[in-house]
Amino acid sequence: MPDPTREVQEFRLPDLGEGLTEADWVHWSVAVGDHVALNQIIGEVESAKATVELPSPYAGTVAELLVEPGQTVPVGTPLLRIATDAGTTGGPEGDGAPARPSVLVGYGPGDAPPSRRTNRPVPDDPVPDETLPSRGTEAVPARPDAKPAARKLAAVLDVDLRTVAGTGRDGVITCDDVRRTAGDGHGSPESPVQASGRITRVPVAGVRKRTADAVTRSAFTAPHATVFLTCDVTPTVDLVTTLRASPSFEGVHLTALTVVSRALMQAIVGEPSLNSRWDDESGDIVLHHDVHLGIATATPDGLKVPVVREAQALSLPQLAGAITDVAERARTGRSSPSELAGSTVSITNVGVFGVDAGTPILNPGESAILAVGAISDRPWVRDDALAIRKVVTLSLSFDHRLVDGEQAGRALATIGAVLGDPVGALLSGP
Numbered sequence: 001m002p003d004p005t006r007e008v009q010e011f012r013l014p015d016l017g018e019g020l021t022e023a024d025w026v027h028w029s030v031a032v033g034d035h036v037a038l039n040q041i042i043g044e045v046e047s048a049k050a051t052v053e054l055p056s057p058y059a060g061t062v063a064e065l066l067v068e069p070g071q072t073v074p075v076g077t078p079l080l081r082i083a084t085d086a087g088t089t090g091g092p093e094g095d096g097a098p099a100r101p102s103v104l105v106g107y108g109p110g111d112a113p114p115s116r117r118t119n120r121p122v123p124d125d126p127v128p129d130e131t132l133p134s135r136g137t138e139a140v141p142a143r144p145d146a147k148p149a150a151r152k153l154a155a156v157l158d159v160d161l162r163t164v165a166g167t168g169r170d171g172v173i174t175c176d177d178v179r180r181t182a183g184d185g186h187g188s189p190e191s192p193v194q195a196s197g198r199i200t201r202v203p204v205a206g207v208r209k210r211t212a213d214a215v216t217r218s219a220f221t222a223p224h225a226t227v228f229l230t231c232d233v234t235p236t237v238d239l240v241t242t243l244r245a246s247p248s249f250e251g252v253h254l255t256a257l258t259v260v261s262r263a264l265m266q267a268i269v270g271e272p273s274l275n276s277r278w279d280d281e282s283g284d285i286v287l288h289h290d291v292h293l294g295i296a297t298a299t300p301d302g303l304k305v306p307v308v309r310e311a312q313a314l315s316l317p318q319l320a321g322a323i324t325d326v327a328e329r330a331r332t333g334r335s336s337p338s339e340l341a342g343s344t345v346s347i348t349n350v351g352v353f354g355v356d357a358g359t360p361i362l363n364p365g366e367s368a369i370l371a372v373g374a375i376s377d378r379p380w381v382r383d384d385a386l387a388i389r390k391v392v393t394l395s396l397s398f399d400h401r402l403v404d405g406e407q408a409g410r411a412l413a414t415i416g417a418v419l420g421d422p423v424g425a426l427l428s429g430p
Helices: 148-157 175-186 206-221 234-244 256-270 316-331 405-420 422-426
Strands: 007-012 022-028 041-046 051-055 060-065 072-074 078-084 131-135 138-141 194-196 199-201 224-232 276-278 285-287 293-295 297-299 302-304 345-349 368-372 376-382 385-399
Touching (some): 022 148, 148 175, 148 206, 206 302, 224 405, 234 256, 234 385, 234 405, 256 293, 256 316, 256 345, 256 368, 293 316, 368 405, 405 422
Parallel strands (some): 293 345
Antiparallel strands (some): 022 041, 022 072, 041 051, 060 078, 131 138, 194 199, 224 385
């Protein structure tokens, strides 16, 4: 007879916020037959914004897993079924009161950002390296430490991550490690990732797929135009060197990009159209009063744009610290979806790759993006004499529906003027 004290509950993919309608299932942390506690992590899901761990809203026994790693899952799709323990459901119809509410990581009390699980315990954790916290009363093997993209690729190639030797930082498993293992005979011949002759076909999913969709939509929706300016930034480089030795910047990673970011905000004061968006439904132009600065960041999972909120109100040390923090969180996969959405204007530093200039594509919903090229020593005419100076090329792409060429040109000239004489413009206040 059916156990009257147990009821099968279905857990569906919740709304991850920020307008996201689907996500890719990365990894299951439980298996059929496992006992799960309330709020125990059941697996990882990757959206366009971030990789998030999902907690179980029920306590009980896993009856069925309904999605596979690598599968794209629309919001509301059933993920798994749990035979719940009596009086321990997290929903309002449960007979008992749970010790704490079921919380989606990254959206819980205090809006704590989602964490990334590893097979290394925190200093106060008594669990040995070779195990993770137990499910029920039995310890389970630690999950191999791998990048989310590598987990999805391993699922597609049918590669057991426990057989893969990681070559990434601290032994993290990368996509190349998975491909190498698959090439050694561990992969499935029916896998959709196939090497034939001199080509390799790889499915596009996760952040890479969302980025492709976003830039395609932006390129074919907003009429792009780009203006360029090559300028002498020797005073900015000298200022950064001086300020790094100042007590006000102790422990702060100040770079020329920080000064360029402040110069962009100075330009927005005179040309507010750079900090606006086009409302497709009404046909109106929406001007933003706050500058939510997007920092284009290359990550192992693809391009992400974490946001510095109300950047115009930050002092130079605060701005430097905020840029460093949001970029590092994005690179290490610790950004929540809300931290990767809502920018009003963006900046991208292509100079870190040794590139002089580019024509960046707008982040959807924005009217401008500034690309900063490599700062290099070049011959430059100054005071009617030839000298070697620190020179950079700036590229400002803009939505021509919102910004005219005249406005873009003036804005870029303002940025160049600030970088050529930054002290008075940047140190007088926030």
